[in-house]
Amino acid sequence: xxxxxxxxxxxxxxxxxxxxxxxxxxxxxxxxxxxxxxxxxxxxxxxxxxxxxxxxxxxxxxxxxxxxxxxxxxxxxxxxxxxxxxxxxxxxxxxxxxxxxxxxxxxxxxxxxxxxxxxxxxxxxxxxxxxxxxxxxxxxxxxxxxxxxxxxxxxxxxxxxxxxxxxxxxxxxxxxxxxxxxxxxxxxxxxxxxxxxxxxxxxxxxxxxxxxxxxxxxxxxxxxxxxxxxxxxxxxxxxxxxxxxxx
Numbered sequence: 001x002x003x004x005x006x007x008x009x010x011x012x013x014x015x016x017x018x019x020x021x022x023x024x025x026x027x028x029x030x031x032x033x034x035x036x037x038x039x040x041x042x043x044x045x046x047x048x049x050x051x052x053x054x055x056x057x058x059x060x061x062x063x064x065x066x067x068x069x070x071x072x073x074x075x076x077x078x079x080x081x082x083x084x085x086x087x088x089x090x091x092x093x094x095x096x097x098x099x100x101x102x103x104x105x106x107x108x109x110x111x112x113x114x115x116x117x118x119x120x121x122x123x124x125x126x127x128x129x130x131x132x133x134x135x136x137x138x139x140x141x142x143x144x145x146x147x148x149x150x151x152x153x154x155x156x157x158x159x160x161x162x163x164x165x166x167x168x169x170x171x172x173x174x175x176x177x178x179x180x181x182x183x184x185x186x187x188x189x190x191x192x193x194x195x196x197x198x199x200x201x202x203x204x205x206x207x208x209x210x211x212x213x214x215x216x217x218x219x220x221x222x223x224x225x226x227x228x229x230x231x232x233x234x235x236x237x238x239x240x241x242x243x244x245x246x247x
Contacts, residue, residue: 036152047091102130118149119236179218
C-alpha cells in the first residue's frame with residue numbers, strides 16, 4: 001500500500017542534509033530523483049531506505065513502501081529546481097578494489113565535472129565496459145548531479161576509487177595501461193588495442209588532461225584523429241568514442 005505522509009520539519013531537515021557531500025559520506029546514503037533512477041534502483045542490488053513520491057506518480061513496477069507527499073514538500077527535499085515525481089534515498093553500494101575484474105577497464109584521472117562523469121558511466125554501461133577506476137581527487141561518485149546524468153544507468157558498471165599509482169600497479173599487475181594523451185610515441189590503433197587481452201584506458205581531467213605520472217605508466221597510447229583546426233573534444237564525448245571503438 002502507498003501511504004500519504006506529511007513530512008515533519010525534522011524529517012525534511014534530515015533529508016535535505018543529504019544534499020551535502022559531508023552527510024552523504026558520513027551516512028553512506030544517496031539521493032536519486034526521477035522515474036528512471038527509481039526503476040534502476042528497484043532492479044539493482046541496492047538497499048532502499050525510503051521513497052517519496054507525488055500523488056501523480058505511476059511506477060512501472062510496484063514497490064510496497066512509497067510515501068505520498070505534496071508538491072511543496074517534494075520541492076523542499078528535491079536537489080533540483082524542477083521537481084521530479086519521485087525521490088529515493090538509498091544505501092551507497094561501495095565496491096571493494098579487488099571486486100573490479102574484467103578484460104576492459106577505464107580510468108578517469110581527477111575529473112571534476114559531474115555531467116561528464118555521469119555521461120561516461122552511462123556510455124560505459126552501453127558499451128559493456130567491465131569497470132571504472134576514479135583516480136586521485138575525482139568528483140564524488142554519489143553526487144545527485146552525477147546520478148541524474150547517468151539517466152538510469154548508474155548501477156550497471158562497478159566503480160572504485162584509487163588514490164596512488166603504487167596502489168594502481170599493485171591491484172592490476174597484469175593489465176596493459178593505455179593513455180589517451182596527445183603524444184607521438186607508442187601510439188597504437190584501435191584495432192591493435194582490441195587485441196590486448198586486459199587493458200586499462202586512461203582519460204585525463206577536463207582542465208589538465210592526463211597527468212604525467214600516468215602517461216609515464218602507460219605502455220601504449222591512443223589518439224583520436226581530428227581536423228587540425230578543431231579544439232579538443234569534451235571529455236565525455238572523447239571517452240564515449242574510444243569506448244565505442246574499442247569495446
